[in-house]
Amino acid sequence: MGTRSSHLALANAYDGITNAVAGLDDGDLQRATRCRGWLVADLLLHVLCDAQRALVALASPADGPATVDAVSYWHSFPGSTDQGARHTWWARRSAAAFDRPSGVVRLWTDTAPAAVRAAGSADPAGFVTTQGHVLRVSDLLDTLTTEAVIHHLDLTLDLPAATPPGPAATRVAVATVDGLLGSAAARPPGWTDHDYLLKAAGRLALTDPERRDLGEIAARFPVLG
DSSP: OOHHHHHHHHHHHHHHHHHHHTTOOTTGGGSBOSSTTOBHHHHHHHHHHHHHHHHHHHTOBOOSSOSOOTTGGGGGOOSOOHHHHHHHHHHHHHHHTSSSTHHHHHHHHHHHHHHHHHHHHSOTTOEEEETTEEEEHHHHHHHHHHHHHHHHHHHGGGOTTSOOOOHHHHHHHHHHHHHHHOTTOOOOTTOOHHHHHHHHTTSSOOOHHHHHHHGGGGGGOOOOO
């Protein structure tokens, strides 16, 4: 995906999360999510950290070539680890430090648009560094979009009135999963894009018929942690 379209997809992803949480009261922000141990406010803080990381990365130019792209980047994050458990606990405690859960929303609505503006101003041919990797700007933005889309779906587990992730952002996340599974992967009949992402991220378990439809590729699920 080109840099300009990657920027627009990130804007679509972050706007979608903002629309999902902006009208929530403190009670709704304490509803459960698909991420074990995290309430809505906790998970929003985690995504907020990604937006902050985007600002740092976009101000951290690097010499090429890239060490990872928008797909191979995810090979560095294999499922749940002890480090992941520590981060889960850190996010819970950090979100609880706010006077009210809505404080996380206010910080998100300040930070996410700034990250999108920085993305739109980035050098289309530039390289940046984050988490020990060097990526093209467009690939960095696609990784951020993919994570935002999946966490948007996580956030809305117990928020039935919330709108789903936008189409531009969803297309990036689907392309990421397609890349991780390879060209031989084919979705079982009836899966929507969001079903596909939730299954690929391990949020929804594969059924026996789905495993039969997927064949050998089923063993690779989940492909995202």
